[in-house]
Amino acid sequence: MLGFAQLFASRLVKALAILIAIVVMNFFLVHAAPGDPAMVMAGEAGAADEKFVEQLRQQFGLDRPLHEQLATYVGKIAQGDLGFSYRQQRPVWDILAERLPATLILTLTAFLLALAAGVALGTLAAITVGTWADSAITVVALLAYATPIYWIGLMLSLLFSIQLGWLPAFGYETIGAGYTGLAHAADVAQHLILPVITLALFYMAGYARLTRASMLEVRGQDFVKTAKAKGLSQSHIVTRHVLRNAILPVITVAGIQAGQLVGGSILIETVFAWPGIGRLAFEAVLQRDYQVLLGIFLVTSVMVILFNILTDILYGIVDPRIQAAR
Amino acid sequence: MTVPLLDVRGLSIALPPGADRPLAVDNLTFTLNANEILCVVGESGSGKSMTAHAMMGLLPHPHVRVSAGSLLFKGRDVLTMPEAEQRSLRGGRIAMVFQEPMTALNPLMRVGRQIGESLRAHTPLPAPARHARVVELLDQVGLPNPAELADAYPFRLSGGQRQRVMIAMALACQPDILIADEPTTALDVTTQKQILDLIRAIQAERHMGMMFITHDFGVVAEIAHRVAVMRHGKLVEYGAAGDVLNRPQHPYTRQLIASVPHYIEHRDDHAKSGAPLLVAEKVRKTFHVGGGLFRKSKPVVAGDDLSLTIHPGETVGLVGESGSGKSTLGRSIVGLIKPDSGRILFEGTDLLSLDAKGFRPYRRRVQMVFQDPYASLNPRHRIGDIIAQGPVAFGEDRNKALKRARELLAMVGLDGSAADRFPHEFSGGQRQRVGIARALAMEPKLLVADEPVSALDVSVQGQVLELLDDIRKRLGLAMLFITHDLRVAAQVCDTIAVMRRGKIVEMGTSRQVFTHPRDAYTRTLLDAIPGKAWHIPDDLQKAPVVGAAS
Numbered sequence: 001m002l003g004f005a006q007l008f009a010s011r012l013v014k015a016l017a018i019l020i021a022i023v024v025m026n027f028f029l030v031h032a033a034p035g036d037p038a039m040v041m042a043g044e045a046g047a048a049d050e051k052f053v054e055q056l057r058q059q060f061g062l063d064r065p066l067h068e069q070l071a072t073y074v075g076k077i078a079q080g081d082l083g084f085s086y087r088q089q090r091p092v093w094d095i096l097a098e099r100l101p102a103t104l105i106l107t108l109t110a111f112l113l114a115l116a117a118g119v120a121l122g123t124l125a126a127i128t129v130g131t132w133a134d135s136a137i138t139v140v141a142l143l144a145y146a147t148p149i150y151w152i153g154l155m156l157s158l159l160f161s162i163q164l165g166w167l168p169a170f171g172y173e174t175i176g177a178g179y180t181g182l183a184h185a186a187d188v189a190q191h192l193i194l195p196v197i198t199l200a201l202f203y204m205a206g207y208a209r210l211t212r213a214s215m216l217e218v219r220g221q222d223f224v225k226t227a228k229a230k231g232l233s234q235s236h237i238v239t240r241h242v243l244r245n246a247i248l249p250v251i252t253v254a255g256i257q258a259g260q261l262v263g264g265s266i267l268i269e270t271v272f273a274w275p276g277i278g279r280l281a282f283e284a285v286l287q288r289d290y291q292v293l294l295g296i297f298l299v300t301s302v303m304v305i306l307f308n309i310l311t312d313i314l315y316g317i318v319d320p321r322i323q324a325a326r
Numbered sequence: 327m328t329v330p331l332l333d334v335r336g337l338s339i340a341l342p343p344g345a346d347r348p349l350a351v352d353n354l355t356f357t358l359n360a361n362e363i364l365c366v367v368g369e370s371g372s373g374k375s376m377t378a379h380a381m382m383g384l385l386p387h388p389h390v391r392v393s394a395g396s397l398l399f400k401g402r403d404v405l406t407m408p409e410a411e412q413r414s415l416r417g418g419r420i421a422m423v424f425q426e427p428m429t430a431l432n433p434l435m436r437v438g439r440q441i442g443e444s445l446r447a448h449t450p451l452p453a454p455a456r457h458a459r460v461v462e463l464l465d466q467v468g469l470p471n472p473a474e475l476a477d478a479y480p481f482r483l484s485g486g487q488r489q490r491v492m493i494a495m496a497l498a499c500q501p502d503i504l505i506a507d508e509p510t511t512a513l514d515v516t517t518q519k520q521i522l523d524l525i526r527a528i529q530a531e532r533h534m535g536m537m538f539i540t541h542d543f544g545v546v547a548e549i550a551h552r553v554a555v556m557r558h559g560k561l562v563e564y565g566a567a568g569d570v571l572n573r574p575q576h577p578y579t580r581q582l583i584a585s586v587p588h589y590i591e592h593r594d595d596h597a598k599s600g601a602p603l604l605v606a607e608k609v610r611k612t613f614h615v616g617g618g619l620f621r622k623s624k625p626v627v628a629g630d631d632l633s634l635t636i637h638p639g640e641t642v643g644l645v646g647e648s649g650s651g652k653s654t655l656g657r658s659i660v661g662l663i664k665p666d667s668g669r670i671l672f673e674g675t676d677l678l679s680l681d682a683k684g685f686r687p688y689r690r691r692v693q694m695v696f697q698d699p700y701a702s703l704n705p706r707h708r709i710g711d712i713i714a715q716g717p718v719a720f721g722e723d724r725n726k727a728l729k730r731a732r733e734l735l736a737m738v739g740l741d742g743s744a745a746d747r748f749p750h751e752f753s754g755g756q757r758q759r760v761g762i763a764r765a766l767a768m769e770p771k772l773l774v775a776d777e778p779v780s781a782l783d784v785s786v787q788g789q790v791l792e793l794l795d796d797i798r799k800r801l802g803l804a805m806l807f808i809t810h811d812l813r814v815a816a817q818v819c820d821t822i823a824v825m826r827r828g829k830i831v832e833m834g835t836s837r838q839v840f841t842h843p844r845d846a847y848t849r850t851l852l853d854a855i856p857g858k859a860w861h862i863p864d865d866l867q868k869a870p871v872v873g874a875a876s
Contacts (some may be wrong), residue, residue: 222429228425229382230444230495231417240443244434319434320479 013310022301024029024285026294037176063173070142082295087287092295094182095280097177100299102172105188105298107266110196119247121204124213127222127238129216137208153198153271155286160281168192170273201263203257205249214246218291259304329401330533332358332503337395339376339385350376350390352559359501361533365567368556369783374539378505382422383412399503409817415503421496425508427488432482437491438476456857463494468524479687486517490524497528504529507539514647514810519854522548541784543586544813544857547571555579557692572863584866585788587813603804604636604659604772609668611654628654629665630828636772641798641805643819643836645812646853656774656808660694661685690720693765697777699757701748708766709735709760710745716768727767734763738793755786759793776808791818812851815841824848
């Protein structure tokens with residue numbers, strides 16, 4: 001267990017170093033933008049005479065040496081101050097805090113669904129390899145993987161909300177309904193179904209293919225032969241010996257994708273008008289709202305780092321050799 | 327008349343269409359009684375493992391299947407039993423130990439649980455009783471701290487320990503028949519001896535019927551009661567161990583026994599002449615394992631104070647078990663590894679003091695033959711190109727180099743037309759000949775051969791050793807011959823250095839090392855050679871090696 005704590009601590013220290021590097025890069029990105037931030041702010045505020053810009057520069061310390069500015073910036077970030085969006089007239093952190101839950105609930109649900117369904121389908125395909133069931137799963141996975149994700153989204157909403165009228169076509173909740181408590185949760189869940197399925201289908205296809213290939217490879221290994229020679233039942237061999245080993249590459253890939261997913265899925269959030277980080281980023285780019293963009297950049301980086309740590313820990317639990325190799 | 331424990335009658339196993347022969351096993355008949363060890367001997371592809379797999383229901387379904395015959399266990403045909411009943415036999419009444427202990431255990435499951443699975447499948451024991459039984463089994467196979475070991479993952483154990491775990495697993499349900507498929511082939515010679523002793527003791531104690539599959543007649547001499555020799559799926563000789571070993575009838579059996587390396591006959595001492603070709607002085611190499619941002623790496627000493635001299639025309643054997651550092655020294659001489667300290671003098675020049683450019687001319691003069699003939703030839707290149715590449719890289723005209731490649735192929739006993747073909751069209755022995763031709767193309771003075779025959783069947787092994795010896799004599803080559811097999815070293819080496827844990831513990835002429843070993847470890851190694859009490863029949867001791875192309 002000591003090895004485990006050590007592993008966690010060393011991962012955390014590395015993550016902190018990466019985070020600092022990202023913050024510093026963020027700072028230089030602002031300075032790389034054409035004109036200085038004061039010009040941008042002045043532009044956004046609507047008045048751009050030389051005196052006002054000079055005043056802004058003094059007010060925000062932009063006339064100070066670069067390293068002093070960097071120190072101030074890093075200090076602010078450390079206090080959780082991500083700056084102020086003049087475009088929206090609100091602190092960046094408030095904007096992000098409002099959007100983050102919607103993204104998390106959408107992407108995490110989709111991710112877990114994709115993982116569970118993908119591994120299950122991949123396993124099924126591997127144990128029925130060469131039969132019609134295997135072919136069917138492989139074809140469906142290929143289709144889901146190859147079809148553009150927004151098109152699937154559009155078709156699903158065309159079918160289920162416009163034709164059949166079963167589910168809402170867009171949005172996070174029914175606006176103006178004023179639901180509270182359980183009713184509100186049910187309302188959000190209903191809105192969640194289509195975007196989650198759309199997003200999950202794509203990732204599920206990947207996991208299914210990966211699981212199938214990995215299972216087929218593990219199935220040929222010596223220890224599976226040992227398990228058969230012990231007289232174990234087929235289902236026991238598949239779950240305890242084959243799947244457990246075959247899941248390792250799936251964890252690696254899923255860990256990388258989980259981080260990216262939480263960064264928001266711009267396409268899905270746009271198609272379903274989902275008020276999440278992805279759509280916020282899209283809007284911020286169109287509006288050249290640098291402060292918000294940088295805030296999103298930082299938050300998503302943190303998410304990627306967090307999921308990488310989680311993946312590493314999970315991997316350490318599943319594969320005992322990982323801890324020993326350190 | 328009692329019913330034999332196992333009665334195999336006319337067993338045939340069909341291979342899928344397009345295989346090199348229609349039947350993997352062809353009309354095989356033999357019996358196995360209780361309290362008996364039957365050794366099934368044959369080279370790779372003889373169908374010996376297939377037979378065992380058929381018994382355990384492990385044939386790669388549905389491509390390979392039993393096409394005729396029956397497998398009677400205590401009078402009942404295993405092949406026609408319902409699947410559930412077959413499963414209860416498997417691991418219950420008939421258990422199996424495999425060749426590769428490194429891969430035969432699930433890497434993600436504690437070894438105690440892996441043994442416990444067998445008990446869970448075949449006995450009604452509750453969990454605490456199962457655990458107690460697992461610890462007892464681990465103790466019986468001679469593992470230290472069985473209670474702790476049950477909670478270990480396989481990667482913590484050495485090869486020998488893993489094989490003991492496999493044996494414990496096979497014994498879990500007190501089987502009537504134990505099938506062991508080359509259980510000691512992947513192990514070091516001293517470990518092999520321990521495992522063989524253990525298997526023999528357990529078999530005698532429990533009066534099991536045992537089918538022991540091997541390619542090594544030394545092992546056969548060590549443990550067999552009866553012997554079955556297989557070739558190309560057919561049983562060619564079958565009888566009591568004493569008869570088959572000492573009075574073999576079938577020509578194939580005779581050939582196999584003749585190609586067993588025997589160390590009774592070794593060559594005359596080599597007359598050292600002239601200045602040494604290569605001198606290694608106090609070579610030291612430490613590898614660092616693991617380590618990262620916050621952790622210190624673990625140093626592993628692979629070579630410590632290694633000193634060695636090779637004279638022109640001399641063959642020096644470097645003998646040791648896995649991890650002894652013998653390959654590290656070989657690779658240092660060829661320049662694949664840079665030692666931490668020491669000197670390697672080639673004709674007086676210290677190779678370690680040279681930079682990459684200065685070292686280049688020496689790459690020609692020292693060439694290497696690798697262990698695995700399957701992995702060491704680029705599968706996408708033609709044989710001719712593989713051989714010519716080296717000289718071409720050193721500025722030789724391509725056509726000239728290709729012409730020379732054909733000559734070299736003839737020299738190593740292959741047809742010149744082989745130059746236009748790809749490696750996959752050749753057998754292991756033929757590929758190793760190509761590997762030797764490739765090394766010779768550079769016109770080296772010193773050949774470093776790292777386990778050149780250990781991946782080959784015994785009859786092919788004999789031919790390749792013969793070839794190496796012949797070429798060495800014809801071209802006046804010096805050779806550093808790295809091997810784990812003392813019997814092979816005895817056949818080809820003038821001088822032998824024995825390595826253990828990164829150190830050379832003994833060095834002397836072959837005759838001296840074999841007849842008057844000074845170091846205790848050398849004696850242990852000699853003592854561990856399987857079948858040393860068996861005297862190869864006189865008329866087979868100097869049998870000519872059959873055929874040139876293997």
